[in-house]
Amino acid sequence: MKNNKIYLDYAATTPVDAEVLKTMLPYFSEEFGNASSLHSFGRNSADAVFNARLNLAHFFKCTGEEIVFTSGATESNNLAIKGVLRAYNKNNKKLPADERKKPHIITTVFEHSCVLKTCQKLEKEKKIDLTYLPVYSDGVIKIADLEKAIRENTLLISIMYVNNEIGTVQPISQIGKLLAHINEQREEKIIFHTDATQAVAYFDTNVKRLGVDLLSMSAHKIYGPKGVGMLYVKKGTKITQIQDGGAQEFALRAGTLNSAGIVGLGKAIEVLEKNKKKETKKIKELRDYLINKILKEVSNVRLNGSRSKRSPNNINLSFSDVEGESLLLYLDAGNIAASTGSACSSGSLNPSHVLLALGLKPEQAHGSLRISLGKYTTKKELIIFIAKLKKVLEKLRKVSGEILKEYYSKKK
Amino acid sequence: MQYSKEVINHFTAPHNQGVISNPDGVGMVGNPTCGDLMKIYIKVKKDAKRGEVISAIKFETLGCASAIATSSMITDLAKNKTIQEATKITRDDVAEALNGLPPIKIHCSNLASEALVAAIEDYKKKK
Known part of the structure; x- marks a missing residue:
C-alpha cells in the first residue's frame, strides 16, 4: 500500500480493484444514460446493468429477476425485514380481525446494527414480537435454540452468515434445511434471510444450497465501490418495496439505478468468482x-x-x-x-x-x-x-x- | 471524532507517567466497565512561604487516548501547585489545556481532576 x-x-471496507474501476469509468460521463430511459443512452446503461445482473445471478446460482440492486447491505437488510413485514401486513389487513396475527421475527443478539436496530424499532412500535437467539462463547448460534424459538406466528428469521466483528460462521445451510422441513408442514411459510455481507468473498453463496429466501450483500467488501449492494429475493417471496417511487428493480426498489456502481459490483463479482x-x-x-x-x-x-x-x-x-x-x-x-x-x-x-x-x-x-x-x-x-x-x-x-x-x- | 494535536501529543508521549514508590497520597478513580481507570501518585513538600506544595506527581492509566492525555495533562497542571490550588483544577481546565476534547469524551474519559482530588484527600487523611 x-x-x-x-x-x-x-x-x-476494501479498495476498489483496478480492473473493477476501469470497467466502471465509462459509466460516469460517456455511458451516463438513465437505465430506465428508452433511447440509446438509456439502453446502453440498461445493457450494462443487465450484464452485471447476469454476473450476480451466475455467482449466487439464481435468476436475474431475483437480484435486486440497492445502495448497500444496510439498505438490503432494511428492505428484507421491513419489506417482508409490509407485505405481511398488507395481507393481514384483508383478514377478519380475529384472524389477524402479530408477526414474530427471530434474529440473533449479535447481528450488525442495521438488522438489530430495525428489529428493535419494529418491536418497540409493537409491530412485531421479537426473539433474539443467544450466541455462545465460540460465537456461533445453536440450531436447537432456533428450533425452540419458532412459533406459529413466526414470519421471518434473519441470521447473519459471518459476523462482522469476530468473523464466526453461522450454520446457514443447516438452518435452510431445517426450515425447508418445517415449512413443509406449515401453511404460512417462514421466510429466511441472511446478511451475507462478510461471507460473500470466502463462503458458499449458492442460494439453493443455503436454502435462503433473502440474502444481503455489499460491493465495497469485495473490492467493488461503496454505495451499491444487492438483495437476493427468491421468486415467490412475499415482500414489497419500502421506498416509494418508481418501479425499478421489479418494483422492489424505487430510484434511478446506480449504473456505474452496479457495473462495478458486477465486475467485482466476476473477479471474485475467478480467484x-x-x-x-x-x-x-x-x-x-x-x-x-x-x-x-x-x-x-x-x-x-x-x-x-x-x-x-x-x-x-x-x-x-x-x-x-x-x-x-x-x-x-x-x-x-x-x-x-x-x-x-x-x-x-x-x-x-x-x-x-x-x-x-x-x-x-x-x-x-x-x-x-x-x-x-x-x-x-x-x-x-x-x-x-x-x-x-x-x-x-x-x-x-x-x-x-x-x-x-x-x-x- | 477527532482529537486535537495537543491530545495526540500527550497521548503518544505522556508526561510524568509511572509510579512514585513512597507517595504521600494516592488516588484511583474510574472502573473497567467504562474502560477507564486512573491512578495519581503525589509527593507533598512543605514550603515556608506557600505551604503544602505538590513536589512530584505521576500517573498510571488504563484507558483510551483521551484518558491517557488528560492524566498526562493534569500532572503538568498540578506540579508545583499548592494542594489548595491543585484541588481547584477542574475537568474543564484539563480539557481546555488540551485544546478541547471530543464532546463524548468530556464526561467519560476526563476523570483526571477527580483522581487528583482523591490523591490529595488521601494525603490529608494520612497526615
Whole structure:
C-alpha cells in the first residue's frame, strides 16, 4: 500500500480493484444514460446493468429477476425485514380481525446494527414480537435454540452468515434445511434471510444450497465501490418495496439505478468468482500464521470466537491491560490500520455488543482488536504488524501498570 | 471524532507517567466497565512561604487516548501547585489545556481532576 501504510481493516471496507474501476469509468460521463430511459443512452446503461445482473445471478446460482440492486447491505437488510413485514401486513389487513396475527421475527443478539436496530424499532412500535437467539462463547448460534424459538406466528428469521466483528460462521445451510422441513408442514411459510455481507468473498453463496429466501450483500467488501449492494429475493417471496417511487428493480426498489456502481459490483463479482478458491486458501494461511504467532509470542491475549468456524480473513483478539482505542491509535501512528470493539472508537459509551454477547468482561471488550485481511495482504506486512504490536502493547501496558489488578483486589 | 494535536501529543508521549514508590497520597478513580481507570501518585513538600506544595506527581492509566492525555495533562497542571490550588483544577481546565476534547469524551474519559482530588484527600487523611 501507498506510503508504506499497512491496511488490516478489510472487513470495514476494501479498495476498489483496478480492473473493477476501469470497467466502471465509462459509466460516469460517456455511458451516463438513465437505465430506465428508452433511447440509446438509456439502453446502453440498461445493457450494462443487465450484464452485471447476469454476473450476480451466475455467482449466487439464481435468476436475474431475483437480484435486486440497492445502495448497500444496510439498505438490503432494511428492505428484507421491513419489506417482508409490509407485505405481511398488507395481507393481514384483508383478514377478519380475529384472524389477524402479530408477526414474530427471530434474529440473533449479535447481528450488525442495521438488522438489530430495525428489529428493535419494529418491536418497540409493537409491530412485531421479537426473539433474539443467544450466541455462545465460540460465537456461533445453536440450531436447537432456533428450533425452540419458532412459533406459529413466526414470519421471518434473519441470521447473519459471518459476523462482522469476530468473523464466526453461522450454520446457514443447516438452518435452510431445517426450515425447508418445517415449512413443509406449515401453511404460512417462514421466510429466511441472511446478511451475507462478510461471507460473500470466502463462503458458499449458492442460494439453493443455503436454502435462503433473502440474502444481503455489499460491493465495497469485495473490492467493488461503496454505495451499491444487492438483495437476493427468491421468486415467490412475499415482500414489497419500502421506498416509494418508481418501479425499478421489479418494483422492489424505487430510484434511478446506480449504473456505474452496479457495473462495478458486477465486475467485482466476476473477479471474485475467478480467484475465490485461491484467495481463500492464501488468506486463510496468513490468518493462521498470524493467530499462531500472536498467541505464541504475546502475553495475556485471547482469541475471540471459534478458531475453526471462522472467516479466513478475521482475527479478533483481546489484550489485557490495554484499551482498544489507545491500541488502535498507537498502531495508526505506526502506519497500521486495524479496528476495535472498544466503546471509545465507536462514539458510543458501551463496548461491542458482539463481544459482550460472547460473555467477555467489559474490559476484555474494551481491549479488543480486530485485524481483517484481504487479497492484498502479504506475510511481510504481518511480520511488521506483529513487531509493531508488541512494541505498542509494551508501551501501553507500562502506562497502565497493575491498575486493573489493583482495582479488583480492592473491590474484594 | 477527532482529537486535537495537543491530545495526540500527550497521548503518544505522556508526561510524568509511572509510579512514585513512597507517595504521600494516592488516588484511583474510574472502573473497567467504562474502560477507564486512573491512578495519581503525589509527593507533598512543605514550603515556608506557600505551604503544602505538590513536589512530584505521576500517573498510571488504563484507558483510551483521551484518558491517557488528560492524566498526562493534569500532572503538568498540578506540579508545583499548592494542594489548595491543585484541588481547584477542574475537568474543564484539563480539557481546555488540551485544546478541547471530543464532546463524548468530556464526561467519560476526563476523570483526571477527580483522581487528583482523591490523591490529595488521601494525603490529608494520612497526615
